Amino acid sequence: MATKKIALLDGDGIGPEIMTEAVKVLNLVAERNAIEFDLVHGAFGASAYFDHGHSFPDATKALCDEADAILKGPIGLSHEESKKIPVDMQPERGALLPLRRRYNTFANFRPVFLPKGLAHFSPLKPEIIGDGIDLIIIRELVGGLYFGNKESGVNDAGLRYVKETLEYDEEQIARIARVAFETSMKRKKVLHNIHKSNVLKSSVLWNEVLEEVGRDFPEVKIVHILVDAAATYLCLNPGQFDVMVMENMFGDILSDQGGGILGSLGLMPSACIGPDKAYYEPSHGSAPDIAGKNIANPYSMIGSVAMMLEMSFAMDQEARNVWHAMQSVFAQGYSTPDLSKPGSGVKMIDTSGFGDLVVEQLRKQPVA
Ligand code: NAD
Numbered sequence: 396m397a398t399k400k401i402a403l404l405d406g407d408g409i410g411p412e413i414m415t416e417a418v419k420v421l422n423l424v425a426e427r428n429a430i431e432f433d434l435v436h437g438a439f440g441a442s443a444y445f446d447h448g449h450s451f452p453d454a455t456k457a458l459c460d461e462a463d464a465i466l467k468g469p470i471g472l473s474h475e476e477s478k479k480i481p482v483d484m485q486p487e488r489g490a491l492l493p494l495r496r497r498y499n500t501f502a503n504f505r506p507v508f509l510p511k512g513l514a515h516f517s518p519l520k521p522e523i524i525g526d527g528i529d530l531i532i533i534r535e536l537v538g539g540l541y542f543g544n545k546e547s548g549v550n551d552a553g554l555r556y557v558k559e560t561l562e563y564d565e566e567q568i569a570r571i572a573r574v575a576f577e578t579s580m581k582r583k584k585v586l587h588n589i590h591k592s593n594v595l596k597s598s599v600l601w602n603e604v605l606e607e608v609g610r611d612f613p614e615v616k617i618v619h620i621l622v623d624a625a626a627t628y629l630c631l632n633p634g635q636f637d638v639m640v641m642e643n644m645f646g647d648i649l650s651d652q653g654g655g656i657l658g659s660l661g662l663m664p665s666a667c668i669g670p671d672k673a674y675y676e677p678s679h680g681s682a683p684d685i686a687g688k689n690i691a692n693p694y695s696m697i698g699s700v701a702m703m704l705e706m707s708f709a710m711d712q713e714a715r716n717v718w719h720a721m722q723s724v725f726a727q728g729y730s731t732p733d734l735s736k737p738g739s740g741v742k743m744i745d746t747s748g749f750g751d752l753v754v755e756q757l758r759k760q761p762v763a
Pocket residue numbers: 409468469470471472473474487491659660661662676677678679680681682683684685690691692693695733
């Protein structure tokens with residue numbers, strides 16, 4: 396029987412709570428399939444900083460290096476709590492960006508999906524949602540402003556200043572463009588390229604290279620949209636989008652808006668794929684406002700498991716089963732607190748309640 400080692404990085408805030416539910420699903424998947432998961436927890440994030448003096452300790456690096464895939468919970472503290480950690484050691488700069496850099500996970504897949512039957516979770520009107528929301532944001536994850544040179548200090552006029560560089564070379568653009576075209580070929584063959592070429596020279600090069608790569612995919616229609624307008628269209632007419640591709644920071648912001656049109660960031664899983672290693676994480680943060688209350692929605696974390704099953708372990712049918720199990724829990728009238736107001740007629744369930752029901756549903760699905 397194949398054994399896959401998975402590094403589990405619980406993270407901060409709601410991270411450990413939603414990881415517990417993901418592990419329930421992983422254990423059941425192993426029970427049902429000819430596969431064994433060697434699940435090993437590693438310290439990562441602000442909790443690792445306080446416990447081990449570093450938010451991405453060497454032992455965790457070693458664990459991730461030898462793992463077949465990495466499942467990561469959200470990291471980070473509230474704005475106030477963050478100040479207890481020196482800026483460069485804070486888990487975003489000290490752990491998450493180094494994790495992305497270490498494995499060159501340049502392709503970030505952020506599906507924004509809500510079937511028609513669950514449209515009541517969305518803040519959008521039913522006539523805008525139509526047959527449901529089904530698009531995928533492909534975000535470049537290891538370039539741009541996040542990874543460019545940074546400098547700060549006091550300038551000649553005696554003023555404090557900061558300078559951050561938005562840098563891309565043509566190879567970085569071409570490889571993410573290729574991923575986007577390949578994804579479009581498997582879907583509706585329409586690719587929305589999100590850019591800001593009316594101002595940013597980086598977008599001018601981005602668009603140029605994307606069109607060059609597009610020559611290898613003549614069946615895919617490219618639609619160029621400025622990022623500011625795209626933000627509006629996501630609310631007013633999300634149905635026009637299928638695959639959207641964009642640089643790092645645009646993708647950060649628009650993918651959270653994706654969570655907004657679904658009704659909660661708790662519905663946003665993601666996959667971060669590099670040439671040799673992939674890691675999987677919810678798109679959202681550690682939600683300090685609800686941490687420790689067993690009310691976080693673990694869909695994002697379990698959905699990240701489903702993406703891992705498909706993209707790292709080629710278990711496509713079991714991945715579909717996991718999605719189906721989660722959606723059928725909601726379809727039975729259950730809701731986590733992020734998606735519905737109390738008294739709105741739903742059967743409210745908590746974090747562990749959702750995980751248990753997903754496991755119950757998954758048991759009913761035929762094994763591939
Ligand atoms: P957040 O995504 O943690 O929370 C925004 C809102 O969404 C909050 O109201 C929160 O309760 C809600 N929410 C998020 N996930 C949810 C879930 N699964 N179920 C129910 N509700 C959910 O954003 P924030 O508050 O701006 O950031 C908190 C911390 O998270 C910061 O330190 C930030 O840097 C970090 N962060 C980490 C990641 C990551 O690890 N990839 C991503 C984003 C933010």
